[in-house]
Amino acid sequence: MSNATSFGRSLLADYRPAGSAYDEMVTPDGVLRPHWQAFVDAFEAMTGDVRQTAVETAARMLRENNVTYVAPGSGAGARPWRLDLLPLVIAPTEWAALEAGLIQRAELLNKVVADLYGPQHLLKVAGFPPGLVYGSPEFLVPCHGIEPRDGTFLHLLAFDLGRAPDGRWVVLSNRTQAPAGAGYALENRIITSRSLPDVFAATHVRRLASFFRGFGDHLLSLGNRDEHLAVVLSPGPGRESYFEHAFLGRYLGYPVVEGADLTVRASQLYLKTLEGLRPVDLVLRRIDSDECDALELKVDSEIGVAGLVEAARAGEVVIANALGSGVIENEAIMGFLPGLCRQMLGQELRLPNLDTWWCGDPVAWQHVRSRIDEVVVRRAFAARSLISSGTGGFLRPEFEGMDRDALIAMVERTPHQFVAQNRAHLSHAPSWSGDGSARAEPIMLRVFIAATKDGYQVMPGGLALSAPLESGSTRGDFGKDVWVPGEGSIDTFSMLNLSLNSPKLRRSDRDLPSRTGDDLFWLGRYLERAEGAVRMFRSLMTRLAGEGSVVSDEVALEHLTALLVSQERMSARRARRAAAGGAKAVEQELSSVLFDPDSPDGLALVLSNLRRTGEGLRERLSADTWRILEQLTEMPRRQWRARSVGDAIRQLNAMTEHLSAINGLIQENMTRGYGWRLLDLGRRIERARYYARLVRDIAVSGSANDGGVLHLLLELGDSAMTYRSRYKATPQLPAVLDLLLADESNPRSLAFQFDEIAEHLKDMPLERRGGPASSAQRVVIAVRSELQLADVEKLASVMTKIGRRTHLARLLDRVEEGADELSELITRTYFSHAAEHRVSGSGTLDGGT
């Protein structure tokens, strides 16, 4: 079947509802449900080519936006987010009923949490089982008595819904801790609507932006300062939903920070920025409550902020959701909700739960025990992640295959830790792999609700998860967009170009966290280090290939291997072994380590450092920069087996081009804020160190006057062309030294690096403008004047007694020291308050007699 025909197939041609499950799109007798009509008409109107373009657009957007998901506990890294382009369409009237039910539920849950962390009437008066609270690992006693400034504990909630065969929606779980998925829902929407623009328009879909605006505006209004600062507190890259944290942060205009970026002083939460500490008003919490404060909560947590509970207690910061909100994110409470709703709201619970019995209640357990084969036993208080508890989590029993008596014995040992539930039902909806027609697959719907100034509001859409029907499939769930057709006019407000957090124009990155500044500084250093290493290896390879235009390559070869050792790109042992065997041996040694990802020699180490630093800065690099960085750092892994010298040279050339491209993009695209300055400072400092070492290793010892070595020096210093155009003669040492050390017009000279450093320091926040110079500025002044005053003839002269150019060596030592000193001063001035927290010995217990 050709692509064109398969893409052009009718969506419905082979679509068959499966089994007794409710089908979202067609009735049992195969008739399309009316609210799908507009969608299906528009979709079927697309030609095969247009559909193919849509699939490709979606795939490209997923890739370019780096939409990823990390499956918790899988040990694997981030995997691409999987998106099924076919949305789930829900009828407006049905949606209205869902909305009302979910709002009621959010209000109820908020009241329950407020009571448990406050007066505890439920426990003391209302007969709520204590085991439900005290048996929950998420009831955090240090958080008891903390009243949120706005009285709201739950600012963002999510509910997982499934649909029973009779068409009723049933709530499968309540998410109150730090509900994930809203960002994925938004990303799904952006990609789906752009991939299927005509279908989207024809279906008249309600937009999501207003929901986020209402939520974001309300959060910001809770701050008690004129200039609010809100942050997204994330566990950092590599955690389950980091993509979403970064995405939400960007969308709402909040910096995405980790615990180490924050600090508490005098009960006030601060963000550590390059300018010092800035008070934080609001934390959108994306880490579990108990991980939030090593002082009062889990003492071995490394991702929280020491003192955050105290800051919350003092009322200086709003934390959304409030610390401890996970206390009701469990299966145990579900069976109690109808009663609680009558008691606390005086209303009947509108949206039913999946029937759930908490085994900690002796009567309920007796009831369930007798029909243990019909129900599904689950852990009551297990933490469940976004996807692993997706459709599979509801369709497959948690203790599958466990024998009946063992199951009963397990429950009876700690009954409060288990629930029994009726089997969950999920409806089916069409899923489309891109070509051919659609197939029916079970789906689960996650819906989001946020506190706004007008009370709780439901996101008009959500995140649907679908999985294939075959059991045992390892494909995992796909995300789908959820479309709710609007009845009136569609609110087309979009936040994409609007940053909520910046009512005023803001031109400097003063909220740049110190840790990010530190990473940018090191990105600059690693980029430069990689460039130097690539350049050295390329010079060596070129000579091995016999393509060098120099006279005495043997000497150059010797220098180069020595240089690789001193620049820590090759071990001394390997270099000795190679040098003993001549050019052929060097070639062999080199080709085996050059791109070897597991060797400490060669390029792997510097590239992996570069990659790691880049990953931490993923959100600050443009998509293009990231893509090139990714390609560059993956080159060795892909191609290190290419072992001929010619291959290696081609590869090294490609790397140089990639590095130039990255540098060009950074130069062209990054705003001239502190971040860019730190990156460039890192680069300049690294370059100064590299050149100081380079010149010292090659030119300090006696033999440096022959042309081959000087050519090498110019080549590695990327100044050969400049020299030729300026002197039009064979290189002479004094002239080469002048060009590489003192010539302020040569962007590769040492003097140039320090001029640039001086310029950057002038604009950094904690240096002096006018008045006495800062320590860093003093170092720069000293090094610059030494370089300016240097007499190149004298530098080039050899101390006959020891056969070394001692003046040159001294100057270069001074430059290298200066560069190291600068690096340390910058670290101390701007990043040191980012130093990690450490838990001190808490044990003072020695025992008794």
Add this chain to the structure above:
Amino acid sequence: MIYDVNHITTFEYERRVSVSHQLLRLTPRSHPRQRVKSARILVEPAAAVRTSRKDYFANEVTYLTVQEPHSRLKIHANSRIEVDRGDDAYLDLSQNWEDVAAQLRAPRTLEGIDASQFCFASPYIDFDEAVLAYARQTLVPGMALLPAVMELTARVFTEFKYEGGVTDVWTPVSEVLENRKGVCQDFAHLQIACLRSVGLAARYVSGYLLTRPPEGQERLIGADASHAWLSVYCPGLGWVDVDPTNNLRPRDEHIALAWGRDYGDVSPTTGVIVGGGKHRVSVSVDVAPVDQ
């Protein structure tokens, strides 16, 4: 008896600490047999921020932040406490332990609801089948609660070896049970785990103990240490303390500092610092009777 307690904790750091957050539970609490006459905590260098409050279990907590760079932090808690001698006449009044466990599963009184929070696994105290099996050797059907608790206390005392340095605050109960050795905190955690595994309520008590000097010798200053024991809930009687490390029911030689579900709720000092490198802690506790 009236005692003067001096509890000094000194942290020495390899490198200077720029910020130190400390959470202290070093102020003894009052209870029916114990009255705190005076209590204060001195910190060197001085704290920039200092607040005190009652925690969830009504222990006094002091939160402080030292913001001046330091390489040594000294925390000195000084208090004067009067302790009454208890009496054990009610020992045989207690009910069948199974009835107590049943009441705690569905408590009807405020006291029972409050006690029921100490029936569950907590961050430092988990229990498995081995713990349950160990508990069941003593807690057989039909036994009265307090005699059963005392027998369990005696078993922990005789069947476990007191040995410092083999465990730390993180050592799980199951490991202590298997290795049969540890210090007071391990024994308290173990016995609490046993009692909770059968549905009883038990809480962890941290405090001090007066060490009797050998006959005719001066009492050694600083020889005493922080101590830990446990308390069991007996409907009608309230909370009854037992000390498995010494196989006895505390009288007027035990001074309670704080109580909670486990060590984590009452740790005398918990700190998070910035900087510091390696550190050394030294603790000295001196409990001296005041001449009357």
